[in-house]
Amino acid sequence: MTFAVEAKRQSGEAIVDRVDRPSEHDRFYTQLGRTGLRISRLALGTVNFGGRVEEAEAHRLMDHALTRGINFLDTANMYGWRVYKGYTEEVIGRWLAASPSRRDEVVLATKVGNEMGPGPNDQGLSARHIIAACEASLRRLGTDWIDLYQMHRVDHTSSWDEVWQAMEQLVGQGKIRYVGSSNFAGWNLSAAQESARSRHFLGLASEQCGYNLVMRFPELEVLPAAQAYGIAVLVWSPLHGGLLGGAIRKIAEGTAVKSAQGRAAAALGDRREAIAEYERYCHELGREPAQVGLSWVLSRPGVTGAVIGPRTEEHVDGAITALETPLSEAEIAGLDALFPPVGRGGPAPQAWMS
Template structure:
């Protein structure tokens, strides 16, 4: 396993982050525990969840599942860099969502109880809250870090200017601020290249890429549909995008077949090769999918292959960051 620093911090994390969106929902508890154990055995020390995950059963379910896994002992909790999130409404009550100081602190304490742990390594804001002033957000985060309940603060689904605004406000308080940003990023969805990644690099913020295979679209979707083995690919984000990108996806699968590589591994390796990316957030629902993601670590993409991928899934505008992407 390869390890890298989380942004400008001294904290080391694996180049793959094990996301838990499917655990306990598309995988049974036993399968989920097996995935978690295998990931830990293979060196994945970075675990991502959210307070609302498992909402298909009830909100908070996935954190409880992880808490049960930690409770098995064996040093599981101590070996893991644990990330969870705050923002989404956990009930219909008006103050049970967003980034008010009240909700940030209450959500952290609720996550700690569900996770059966004393601290959260990375507490991520799941979305920007346009009603919450940064003075309020950072005051709450400072309280949690001073109490030892949170080690670092991250963000998710922010724009580049949100990062800048947040960091400048944190700097005025002599607070570390945001150390990671989790954004959707894959060959099909490349918006973050314009301003988010340049801003993250400027401020020393790690970029974590969620949906690195666009919900299965880049994992051999056409082949799986032909074989009748498509599961996630046949629904949701991947299915909606398939009609718009069918020609490119077909070319991509042909390109992968030509080099004898699995499309899922190539797609994951592509994300890891992008400047500024610390780790893709993988969401395996089986040991096979976990092993496929691990296989991407050993896949080196040539400049020629990367150029061919850009031809199939071109970057926005002129390519590269803004303003050059849309100007001279």
């Protein structure tokens, strides 16, 4: 139990604390924060659709994931930018249209906020852009509603009254079911929720943040804030762009794709010794590094699920194995020794207090 949750309970304030590690008998599905919506703990991320994964393969990946029980599909209106922005939503829309029953089977999430055009109002979280972007996403996806509409980033130029007015309108029209955030700080979550509470609106159902063994900053404030408000935490980049997926071995073998570029390549320069030790440790455990890294994320208190970005069906199956094969406490302790938490560990301010 977090300090914030305990403080609220002692004050008599009602709070739902459901964003904990799921029980042993219900490891695959969980609730989206304090809502009643059931989602798979693995979300199929679609950032690779378009440019890295061709449309036919993307359709096969979505088929395979759904067959394996993954009912949560995550995208964003800007995805597909290697072809053109909006392309990925169109790919998903054509997949949904090929079998009408699919729309009822999946929990569909997309995002708003990043730049979609050259105009001054083609980005951000103004009421105008939120509503216009939602309409555009609905057209590209070929659906009447979005289950989880996520703000892709904070926009400090738009007030929370404006943001929630737009989201309330979309909920009232039946175009979205829940609202989420992405890349928010802990104080952004608090500000958003207090504003929503004053309007008697549900507010945030989820926060999607980057979190993994080499990027543990969310433990300081984002995770505790989310737990205090009953907000689900969905982790993007659980392997830090492939860095924790056996990067050194793959580079040596000449099979590296994501792990040889982007944030993975940048971090490898500073973390090579620790990553080498990590890969040796995974070998000793008899498990693939990608499975170990993902299992660690899914074991963290406050983490609801993880967004995976597979390029093959084997990647999907490996992620499911990671979910179904949790790490032992001793194995988690071994990983903590390789990648220590920030400061003294745990939430702020205790993490750095003497």
